[in-house]
Amino acid sequence: MEYVLQTKNLTKRFGRENAVVGLDMKIPRGEVYGFLGPNGAGKTTTIRMLLGLMKPTYGTIHIFNKDLKKEKIDILRKVGSLVENPSYYPHLTAYENLEALRKILGVPKARIHDVLEIVRLTDVANKKVKGFSLGMKQRLGIAAALLHHPDLLILDEPTNGLDPSGIIEIRNLIKRLPSEFGMTVLISSHLLSEIDQIATTVGILSKGKMIFQDSIEAMRRQAQQRIIFKVSDSDHAWRALLSKGIKAEYKDGVIYLSERSNEKVAHAVSTLVHEGFSIYRVEEEKRSLEDVFLQMTMEEKIE
């Protein structure tokens, strides 16, 4: 697989605190990579390192197969970003804000109108940003990130602090980017619901460590509902199922059946009855992606 971005053992320490530990991040081309983690997990710190704003304590970063340490400026020519709260110059208009960046990026002036159009700020182009709502500032930040046709767009919690309609608007905008503009997107969030709706690949960060990194489908598979059996003498019951070739897991006195088809469940029930176990309950486990996410991050905390 071709990776637009790859880190190896990326680590950042602040004094004695480990903010990011041994991160091996891999972002395939054309994906929307959802970078998930609770507040304080180290998402912003990671993103700052990816943009060369912070030096890693150790580890390497390769973007477009170039070493960030050696070819930072070359890499950044093709990276757009929005880090944490939007940055802007309040005394300048939206247009002037973009013009200040455009002068440095050296793209044609017409591009300013294009990106304002994309984020729907054309009407307020000549208003000072001071008076903008948070959502508008956030959109201006995205416009700024899009200015130079980046191949990789890095957005750090772009919907933080927005109201629901603002969130939907930004989400729809981000969804369009890979297909319409051929971009790879890295978007961080502490809310699974957010990532769930736009990401194609997910990386979950907890206390500075990557605890899951795979496609969103793989994550959904983890979230799949299982069938729960509560039976007498459950340990032996579980072994009985296994000996009959029925796939099951056992944990804390409960048997989990991952195959959920009617036949498989019926087969498991009849096997247990046949072997003389009493079946107290057969129920479907309700596990949302949210639960999976919480469980993953919880498990980290308990360790």
Added chain:
Amino acid sequence: MIGKILGADFLKIKRKGFWLLTFLGPFGVVALQMVNYGIRKDYLLKQSNDDWGYYLVNVSAFTPLALVLGIAILTSFISSVENETNAWKQLLALPVSKMSVYLSKFTVLAILLLISSVLLMVLTLVYGIFLDLGEEIPFIDLLKYSFYPYFAALPILALQLWLATVSQNQGIPITAGILGTIFTYSAHYLPDWMIWKWPTLRNEWNEPFFNVLLGIGVGILLYIAGMIDFTRRDVK
């Protein structure tokens, strides 16, 4: 690259009072003499046979103060442009080197202060002619009194810019600016090695040009030290 960043920086200082301050500094210095000569011109003209020379000394009494205070305010303004919404992270995630970003900030202020010095010269000349101080205008001295303090103050510019850009707490550069202004005000009592004395062009050899050479030399050193420190730090 530096040209592009400069262009952006000059756009960013719009409507922030930079240009007003650039004009206000030299205007204030000359305006003090307008008041002085307006009230007691006859008395002042009697003090010396060299009316132009005496007038230039009077004007230049306030130039160092205005310059040191102006540097403190301008450096604080220019860092506040990026600090206000923490735009450093946006600026430095662009394909630019940190060195050129720092150089551009320094250059903007060096240009504004140079413009101030030119204005100071023009205003001094115009009011001097208005006062009718004599046919022989001492242009060389006029140039010296207008531009020597500028070069002699470059180390203060380098120091204040560094403090303003790297301090998390803006109280630090502001305190340094106030202290510096007080130092310059009491330059008479300061040893020659203190950079805040240099813009007054005074030294024990009575050779103002030393201060220019020192200003440029030490200014460059302090600038480089500040820039290296800025590039080494993680972005705010």
